[in-house]
Amino acid sequence: MTTAEQTSGFKQLQVEDFRITEEPYYLPIADEVELFETAYEQHVPVLLKGPTGSGKTRFVEHMSWRLHRHIGNVEAEGVPLITVACHEDLTASDLVGRYLLEGDDTRWIDGPISRAVKAGAICYLDEIVEARKDTTVLIHPLTDYRRLLPVEKRGELLEAADGFLLVMSYNPGYQSALKDLKHSTRQRFIAIEFDYPPRDQEAEIIHVESGVDRDTAQELAKLAEKVRNLKEHGLAEGVSTRLLVYVGKLIAKGITPRRACQTGIVWALTDDVEVQRSIEEVVTSIFDE
Amino acid sequence: MTLSADLTAQYASELRGFGASLPDDFARGIEGVSPSLDEVQLERWARAGVELANSSLRSWEAAAEYFRASPAVARELTFDQLLQWVDLATELSGRSSLMSAAFLKGTPEALDHLGSDDLDAWSRQGDRLCRGNWKSIALSALYFQVSPRLLESLPLDSIGRLVDIVDQLTERSYELATTCLESAPPIFAALAPADRAPFLAFARAVTRASWADTRLYFERGPRLLESIAPGQRAAFLDLASRVTMSVGRQGFPLFADSAQAIADMPEDDHEALIAFASRLAPGSPAAAMEFLKSAPFIRSRLTPEQMEQWTEVGVDILVNEHNAEGAEAYFRLESTRAEDTLRALSARIELTSINTMLRMYAKALSGEQVSVQSTENLVDRNIGWVTESTATTEGTAIYLPPFVNTFPEQQANFQVYKVFTTHQTGRMEFGSFGYRFAEGGAHTPVTVTEREVRRREAKALEAAQQASDGRNGGSERDAADVATAMQRYFNCFADRTLIGGLFTVVEDTRVDACVAQEYGGIRRWLKRLQEYEADQRPAVHTMALRQAFVENLLRASLGRPDTIRWPASLNSFLEQGLGALKVVEQRGASVQDSAEVAASLYDLAVSIPNVVHNLPEEDWVAPAEDMISVAPSMPGGGEGEPQMMPNGEDLAFENPQQPEFRGDFKPELVQLLMKLKLQQDGKQQDGVNAPLTKEQLMELLENSAEITISEWAEGDLASSLGMFLSNLEKDAGTPAGEKQQGEGQDDQSSGTDGGTDEEELPMRIDYFYYDEWDFRAGDYRPRWTRVGERLSEEGDDDYYDETLRKNHGLVMETRRQFELMRPESFRKIRRLEDGHDIDLDQAIEFIVDKRAGVGPQARFYSRRNKIERDVAVAFLLDMSASTDEEIEKQRQKYDKDDDGDDFDGDPRKYFQWLAQRRAKQALEPPKRIIDLEKESAVLVVEALEAIGDSYGIFGFSGYGRDNVEFHVIKDLTEEYGPRVRKRIAKIEPIRSTRMGPAIRHTIHKLDEYDAKVKILILVSDGRPQDHGYGRDRTEKEYAVHDTKQALNEAKRNGITPFLITVDKEGHDYLKQMCDDIGYEVVDNIESLPRRLPTLYRHLAAE
Ligand SMILES: Nc1ncnc2c1ncn2[C@@H]1O[C@H](COP(=O)(O)OP(=O)(O)OP(=O)(O)O)[C@@H](O)[C@H]1O
């Protein structure tokens, strides 16, 4: 396949050539690693369910790195990971591929799914509920025993390579009933539930990811636990691990904890002044400066 | 014979003709005057008397007084003056001998204060009151009788002014005039000389403004003044006079109220207060008095300096904004600005202002669905908590004092609230109520099982002894028979009060330690409050020993072992106690540890006799620092040195007073409540215990040290307990959420009615408070109105269907119109074969595919399409009494003239018409405004059900600002159903129309509801009117302005207000204000459906 082209300082490569070469840090919370590995072996598509910033993307990256053993030809480099961020205008052509004009001729170009299918990559459809329903249906034949991708415009059927796995993510929190996943889609996946990790583990993640000291990380995790108690009583979403990592980074670089929490948590979470104040009081109860 | 004897003899018979005693009076008189008079004068004196007696029918009475008074008068006056005096008397007697007699009688005393020249003026003042009728005569006689005493304190010309007042009063009531005159001498005598003239001046002002208040002033004025600093009374009276001259009849009430208010202030402040009020008076006299009235309240919240700042804002409104009404409202504390300024300046924090925030804070910390409420509410619930001043919790809600003013800075007081909340939340978060019997803690071994056995044996022994003494032994209960684990634990100890107190100290120590560990940011404030509390503790060396022991433990638990005082000779007890207490401060300590530590402290405590130890204070010493370290093992009691113990009689043990932030701790009751709650929810704790029996409950309540016996009525223990129990059960039955307080919301529902018959009183009323707009002051009156929301009653089933049937055509038309209405929000739809826009991406793809020969579909158009509607509308129906008016009648009034012409003066035609009309009316009663509203409601329901928008229907009425009734006919979130139909049937005219609060409450409901388009439609007769909704009954401006303001608030909150009025007669006061608010007059139901869709489409656009 095409190699990376070196253009004016940045690396440009074909999606299926992207490999995660260093182990992405991921702290397993429960048995999700084992589950995923088994599903991968058994060609069972996986749905990752969980609130924003709870480590879904990180988990897939980690798994793609971990699963390198399963693919024969690319030693030690992991399974390619092709990520598609879904949105409401995403069409079937966007996923499968389309013809492009080239001079007076046309040239076919594969979409991300086709590439993943051919390369035997993990195809990660992020925020699948955002995609149009007719687009979602497209993946149905890929997810059952057939593992086929129909390429309508070319009148072809692509059979998935051995390493191929379809993974989707889904945040059940803020979806309106309208946008819920269709059952026929849903029931083609096993679901791994993600939630924000328990206090000690979350503290560990914050510490490793942000470089902030262990004690502060512990306090941040405690704060997160308290703030999450407010979910649905003033807050639409609890504070994510991602935000905590950001806050940890600010603190690690010398911003005071109270100030870092204010910008990274209080103001980021809500615009409701009363809720802001109560979160701020929780912050000041935990951090003394 | 002397001349006097001659004269006596000479006139005796003549005088006897007037009255038997007159000759004697004469004889005594002549004897008395003879030393002062020569013979000629004596003769003239005698003749003058006789002439006086003869001058009119009853003038002999005056003569008698003349004879009696003369000796004293003759000593004071020259003979010529004496003659003038008797001339005056004769003149008076010409009008009334009674008056003349009083004049003569009063003269000697009056002469003590009057010069001889003043007699004339004095007599004329009395004469002035005499109008010839007997009441006026009596009054003037009274004048002569009391004025000599008055002269002791008032100069004659001042008395003249008093006479003016009395004279004015006679035009209204002689009785009142008499009372005032009669009461005057002691009043003026008691006043300081400098205050007398001002007192009189104010009396005059009061009489002019409101004559009836004069009596009140004379009765109460002096006492009111007494409480004002002596030097300030005159100034205050001057102020009151000036105010009264401008405000009229309000003058005296303002005086009385403000005097009382001043009395509540320290005397040193009076001067400044009155001076400040006098400064306000020229601009607004009323504001001056309102300021004085509010002063004590303001002072209770602000320091003198802050108060000065507060008042300057009011002055600014008055002087720079030229807004006298505004200043008045400000100083009356009925303005938002006044409250805001107060809040900003005051160090004091009100719970209401931070309630919502603290609730979320507590929720965040505990992860529980807690609510935060004022302690006042808990006491009202009568489930065992009685103090209002300290924080506490009963397991589902946190109770905090209504305000905190502990420290001089606002910030610090806020932190106090935070510490309160954190500690109380801590009891939930760190499991204070989760005690399980005989479960081990991290740091202590379990001893309670042994203790239970020992205690049972002891009790059995006791019972056996009692039985052998012939007394009735208490029946022994099984361990499994207790209601809660806490109860079972407490049962292990003979002295429940002691163990309760110890457990509280230990558990609070643990909770504080947990709080300090978990919440580094609040540690500092916790410490400050602990120190503050430690400094407030009562003297320990006068306490009985055991009590002192517990008190010292409490001090240690406040982190202040340095404040401990204990006899050095008994140090080992203290050392062991402190060491044990330290155990629960370690990480990982749980409530189980607390229970065990408390148990071993109990052993220690019972081995200390509760006697007063007569040691000098200096022998009570603080512990050495090395004494305070975690005990290696739990101390046991009993091995103390008994010989060192002082002897004496054991006093009753009392637990130390709890620090405020820790407050009441009642784990036994809380566990019981939680258990009752679980039981009522149908869940069983542990799945083991059988439901609680009444007996179990009674047993717990009777023995619990958490309820003080004094709360029960003597001798009626059983019934008090029963009552209490039902309160507890009821309380447990109320879901936590219902006990919550929302913003500006009062949670007292039907529970306050005593709630004895819940079945019969299903109506639940939730109260909400709203500001009201005072257009004169240009400011809101804070929390001025109280809106009670309740479900509307249900009427009969048929009304709705009947209306549908009668208006079948209309209903169909309305439905059709609504179904035709298109949704208003749009979404772009792509890939259409036809549409409004070409989608460039698609078009390119199409061309590419075409070239590639893939046989593409030409779908590159897009269109904006409508998706789901997102509209919420609230209908607010006027249910005031005025809607009872018939519409027909109104119309009739209008049409009368035309009708008159039709009959051509032919009475037969007229009667025919009348008969027809009557028949028609009998068949179909005349339609009232309210009927129109009801029918509209039916139509609205039909229409909106067709289109699928969310809607609510509400009615309002009420009386006065505290009783605005808000009837929910269909709530926004409620599904349409038969109950809604029945409620519509029951819509009835009730009382007044206070529109503002009803609108505000509707806004509140719409605010809570999630929708893109929100509409408020007010259907009324256009006449806002209520008691106190304006200066008087006829004033409409206030009400109209408030209503308008409320509608503007709706707009500000993104709600589109619209008014429909069903008034044709032009009583519509709302019209004038609807310059920028949608408005429509509908005078018959037929036009409503035609209007509704257009109107609705218009409103729901965007
Ligand atoms: N278990 C974990 N181990 C290591 N890092 C984690 C873990 N969970 C969360 N994180 C951290 O949280 C951050 C956010 O996680 P990630 O981006 O995977 O969230 P997500 O679930 O994909 O969120 P979204 O739904 O918003 O895409 C990561 O960058 C990582 O720093």
Ligand SMILES: [Mg+2]
């Ligand atoms: Mg992600």
